[in-house]
Amino acid sequence: MKNKIIIGTRSSKLALWQAEYIADCIRQKYPEKTVELLHVTTKGDKVLDVPLAKIGGKGLFTKEIETAMLENKIDIAVHSLKDMPTQLPDGLSLAVVTKRADPYDAFVSIKYDSFAALPKGAKVGTSSLRRKAQLLHARPDLQIQNLRGNVNTRLEKLEQGQFDAIILAAAGLKRLGFGARIREILPKSLCLPAVGQGILAIEARTGDKEMFSLLQFLHDEGAWQAALAERAFLSRVEGGCQVPVGVHAVTDKDVLTVEAVIASLDGTQLLYDKETGPVSSATELGRKAAEKLLDEGGLAIMQEIGLLKD
Numbered sequence: 422m423k424n425k426i427i428i429g430t431r432s433s434k435l436a437l438w439q440a441e442y443i444a445d446c447i448r449q450k451y452p453e454k455t456v457e458l459l460h461v462t463t464k465g466d467k468v469l470d471v472p473l474a475k476i477g478g479k480g481l482f483t484k485e486i487e488t489a490m491l492e493n494k495i496d497i498a499v500h501s502l503k504d505m506p507t508q509l510p511d512g513l514s515l516a517v518v519t520k521r522a523d524p525y526d527a528f529v530s531i532k533y534d535s536f537a538a539l540p541k542g543a544k545v546g547t548s549s550l551r552r553k554a555q556l557l558h559a560r561p562d563l564q565i566q567n568l569r570g571n572v573n574t575r576l577e578k579l580e581q582g583q584f585d586a587i588i589l590a591a592a593g594l595k596r597l598g599f600g601a602r603i604r605e606i607l608p609k610s611l612c613l614p615a616v617g618q619g620i621l622a623i624e625a626r627t628g629d630k631e632m633f634s635l636l637q638f639l640h641d642e643g644a645w646q647a648a649l650a651e652r653a654f655l656s657r658v659e660g661g662c663q664v665p666v667g668v669h670a671v672t673d674k675d676v677l678t679v680e681a682v683i684a685s686l687d688g689t690q691l692l693y694d695k696e697t698g699p700v701s702s703a704t705e706l707g708r709k710a711a712e713k714l715l716d717e718g719g720l721a722i723m724q725e726i727g728l729l730k731d
């Protein structure tokens with residue numbers, strides 16, 4: 422049995438909060454164990470001047486951490502599930518996902534109370550094609566401008582007056598103590614969240630029975646089933662987190678409902694589907710939503726984006 426557990430994490434404030442949170446949970450559950458963090462820099466942390474969609478590449482925020490785990494430098498890694506590719510590298514698996522925090526996107530602004538209050542042509546900052554496409558679908562007049570950097574940097578840019586509003590994941594804002602900056606949680610009818618948004622995932626070496634059983638106390642069944650459905654959707658539509666797709670699954674006892682959208686980059690086309698069925702078919706429901714949307718024109722949208730992506 423290991424006495425010391427090393428958690429690999431990125432060094433952004435959000436990543437550190439998340440890794441510390443899991444470290445604390447483990448320390449409380451197993452007071453006899455030492456839990457340490459090891460900071461790892463990923464490509465996504467280094468390349469800050471390029472829109473995410475242009476850097477592309479799977480595992481932009483996870484690859485270097487996964488390498489450290491395969492080299493036994495760390496035991497487990499804590500990630501936002503949203504940042505994890507659907508296909509994990511050989512030798513690594515999802516050990517557990519934790520209870521979901523707020524899954525939705527938040528409207529943050531100094532001047533305006535709500536998304537609906539934005540004047541014509543307002544400047545909205547977000548680097549996510551998913552948010553951009555859905556917001557433009559509702560409000561084609563808006564100027565959606567690129568906004569990259571970690572949560573703290575993005576809030577600073579808003580304060581400097583570069584934007585009328587910015588959109589960030591509510592979960593990240595709340596974790597970092599910025600919940601009071603949220604003017605409005607965007608309803609899912611306006612902006613469906615990203616795969617896994619609000620869920621923390623712990624990755625471990627496949628077959629590391631000790632870590633898997635040690636972490637079981639963090640497992641949340643509802644989040645796990647939602648993650649299965651949402652990740653099945655994403656693996657079918659492909660393209661990772663930087664394509665204009667949103668998907669959100671919720672469980673209610675034995676029933677799972679998954680809602681999904683695929684949109685064109687300019688928001689003019691937006692395809693929506695909703696599937697409901699038994700929780701035991703979470704994966705099938707996610708896949709079914711993907712197949713339907715691809716059939717109904719989603720495939721053409723994805724192909725067009727593929728061409729645009731030089």
Ligand SMILES: NCc1[nH]cc(CCC(=O)O)c1CC(=O)O
Pocket residue numbers: 501502503504572588589590591592593594617618619620621
């Ligand atoms: N891509 C960055 C990222 N990854 C996870 C979160 C928020 C936390 C979460 O969704 O669990 C964020 C920030 C954001 O999108 O505003």
